[in-house]
Amino acid sequence: MKKIFLLALLVTTLSLAGCVTNNPTPNGETKAINNNGTVSGGTLDLSNQGLTKVDQGVFTKTSLIQLNVSNNNLTGSLPAEIRQLQKLEILKAANNQLTGIPAEIGQLQNLQVLDLSNNQITGLPNELGNLKNLKTLNLSGNNFSRPDLEIIKKGLSPDVKIIE
Numbered sequence: 001m002k003k004i005f006l007l008a009l010l011v012t013t014l015s016l017a018g019c020v021t022n023n024p025t026p027n028g029e030t031k032a033i034n035n036n037g038t039v040s041g042g043t044l045d046l047s048n049q050g051l052t053k054v055d056q057g058v059f060t061k062t063s064l065i066q067l068n069v070s071n072n073n074l075t076g077s078l079p080a081e082i083r084q085l086q087k088l089e090i091l092k093a094a095n096n097q098l099t100g101i102p103a104e105i106g107q108l109q110n111l112q113v114l115d116l117s118n119n120q121i122t123g124l125p126n127e128l129g130n131l132k133n134l135k136t137l138n139l140s141g142n143n144f145s146r147p148d149l150e151i152i153k154k155g156l157s158p159d160v161k162i163i164e
Contacts, residue, residue, distance in 0.1 A: 090111075116137075126152060128156075
């Protein structure tokens with residue numbers, strides 16, 4: 001119940017225009033919410049919140065550049081609505097219990113860093129090969145299919161750093 005309340009409180013805070021959250025960014029700055037309800041600076045850090053799912057309201061924050069949902073209790077797959085975050089450059093979802101990745105992640109053409117390390121991922125969608133701006137793909141600590149990764153690599157730039 002406490003986790004649900006905290007998530008509801010966070011989503012409510014994100015929806016309030018002109019407010020400042022008390023959550024400092026890694027560099028110590030406080031994140032401000034602008035008039036359209038998005039986090040200024042384009043960063044949303046939901047790490048270490050004990051979340052079991054990502055609230056659908058997160059996917060309405062279309063100006064997000066960085067989303068961190070690491071170190072939670074996420075299971076299954078990230079929602080297909082991830083495709084709505086077209087400006088996203090960094091997605092961190094490490095240290096959860098995710099078992100899959102939605103094919104829609106391949107629509108994130110600005111994505112540069114995708115950290116899915118230390119989950120329970122067994123399958124990789126071929127659409128990961130569509131990420132033409134990807135620079136780092138961290139899949140370490142998962143039990144995915146190596147043949148799937150070989151197919152994906154064919155679509156990616158040879159300069160992509162893949163951490164297995």
